[in-house]
Amino acid sequence: MFAPRTTPWPLVALFTAGYLAPYLLPTTVGRLERGLDLSATQAGAVGSALLLSSATAGFLLASRVERTGARTLARLGLVLAAVGYGGAALTTAVPAVVAGAMVGGFGSGTTTTVAATRIAAERDPHRASTLGLLSVSALAGVVYLTVPHLPGHGLTLAAIALTALAVWPLTSRLPAGTPGPRHAEPSTSARLPHRRSGLVLAGAMLLWSLAQNALWGVSGRIGIGQAHLSEATVGVVFAVALGAGLLGVLGAGALGSRLGRALPIGGGTVVIAGCIALSASATGLGTFAAGEIAWNTVYPVVLSYLIGLAASLDPRGRWAVLVGSASSLGTAAGPLTGSVLSAQAGFPVMGTVLAAGLLLVALPMTAVALHTSGRPLLQGAVRRRGGHPAAVVAAATGTPTGSVPEVGAPEQPVVEIPLDGTPAPARRAYDTAAATRAPGAP
Structure with missing residues (x-):
């Protein structure tokens, strides 16, 4: 039987504490700008410094x-x-x-x-990251x-x-x-696997996040300055959006x-581009x-799949951390990029870019995503669309090693064992085509 699936609440809580700062970026930057009498570019630079420090921790650790x-x-x-x-x-x-x-x-x-x-x-990293995004x-x-109804520059902080x-x-x-990979082979545990895919994904994620947060960092200014809304109304829009x-x-x-x-x-990224x-x-x-x-609505959906994709590249989580x-x-460059683009060309041109x-x-x-979805994760894995590789399922259920044959492995001989005591006939190879013929077919 499969092991019961438990909810990793400590990881969900850690995910929430770590991701909260980027999620609160628009109101953080806006509050710093108004509360400390900073220019839009200066406030954006503070937000960028915060997120750059966060990225540095990931690379170092x-x-x-x-x-x-x-x-x-x-x-x-x-x-x-906290400090x-x-x-x-x-x-x-x-x-x-x-x-x-x-700090x-x-x-x-x-x-x-x-x-x-x-x-x-985790056995299901997509589920764990989804719960974290929900939280x-x-x-x-x-x-x-809550924040729009209270004074002070540092409420979000x-x-x-x-x-x-x-x-x-x-x-x-x-x-x-932290334990190592559950099913990784010792010979592959030391080096980063799938380096080309990981590097491409990391570079793409850098630009993807920059575009998201360039707008997110100035969304409050768009609502107040260009759409002529109050801070309370913009806060309600953000709350409904979340x-x-x-x-x-x-x-x-x-x-x-199910959809890969x-x-x-x-x-999802194409839809996000239109929304921006x-x-x-x-x-x-x-x-x-x-x-x-x-x-x-679409952004966290795409992000959850990207997190799952990064996690699938290395069971030890190194690509998940490096891509993150x-x-x-x-994300760190986003607020400053958005501030500079909007100041030089205006919000609509910034959005088009x-x-x-x-x-x-x-x-x-x-x-x-296409490349990694077509690659067996383990030696001998038989991939099912929308499911776990068969080798992973076998290992998870305690099946002895080698019970799932590699693709292209030689056919195994099949011996018919009669029950009436007569001598067994000679061994013959299993004929897949014959096995699949309809009853009565020649």
């Missing part, structure tokens, strides 16, 4: 989680997030805010690295409904710090060390791997809400 231990690194990340974001929320000195944001960003990146590594080792979307939606403190008790359920994102993630979880990964990733162009050109509540809600860190680099870039980057991501 991708190969160190196993040696240091998941519990130790998770607690370190949560402490840095950094909390300190930035309590001061109005710009240098101190920047320093606190960068907190490093903590978020550390937490995300642990979560990504552990999720990649962070719901929490961010609550913050977007304080919310991230409090989330880190709330997640801390769950770290006791993490192992002291609620729609919950429905999208639920749909992705229910769909699972290539169609959701490629087709619509949102960036919005001049009223209708177009702004339509663009933001549609975009946030490359995505964080794009970002949409065109997404259409181009959809091609290599889809190619990686």
Whole structure:
């Protein structure tokens, strides 16, 4: 029998604490701009510095989680997030805010690295990442409904710090060390597998995330400045959009791997490009809400499949962390890119440029998804469309090694054993064509 599927709640909580900062980016940047009297470009630069620090943590720690231990690194990340974001929320000195944001960003990146590594080792990484996206979307939606009604520049930073403190008790359920791959062969565990696919995916994810967050970082300004909405109205639109994102993630979880990964990733990115162009050109509540809600519905769906694709490249989770860190680099450059593009050419032109870039980057991501979906993950694996490789299923259910033949293996002899005591006939090879003939056929 299959082992019961349990929900990895500590990983979901870590995922939420690590991803909350990027999700709250628009209101964080807007609050810093208005509360500290910064220019739009300066506030965007602070957001970029926060996310760049988060990406740096991923690159530095991708190969160190196993040696240091998941519990130790998770607690370190949560402490840095609580201290950094909390300190930035309590001061109005710009240098101190920047320093606190960068320390907190490093903590978020550390937490995300642990979560990504552990999720990649799960039996169903897509399910675990989907639950994490559900959790962070719901929490961010609550913050977007609450923050506009309260004063202060650091409310979103304080919310991230409090989330880190709330997640801390769950770290006791993490192992002291991160286990290696369940089914990986010892000869392949030391080197990164599928390097070409991993590098292409990492580069594409950098540009994909840059385009997403270039708009996300200035969405608040589009709503207030170009669509002429109040901050409270923009907050409601964001909360509804994140609620729609919950429905999208639920749909992705229910769909699972029935459509593979290539169609959701490629087709979803094309839809996102259209949503970005619509949102960036919005001049009223209708177009702004339509663009933001549609975009946030599709975005987490595509992201969940991308996370699953990265996790499938290496059971030890190294590609999941490295691709996630490359995505964080794009996320870090997003707010500044959006601020500069919008200042130089306006929001509509910025949206057109970002949409065109997404259409181009959809091609290599889809190619990686198609390439990896056609490759057996294990020696001797027989892949079923929309399901696990047969070798993985066999290993998971305790089937002895070698019971699933490799594709193209020589046919095994079949011996007929009579039950009436007569001598057994000579062995003959099993004839697949004969076995599949209809009864009575010659």
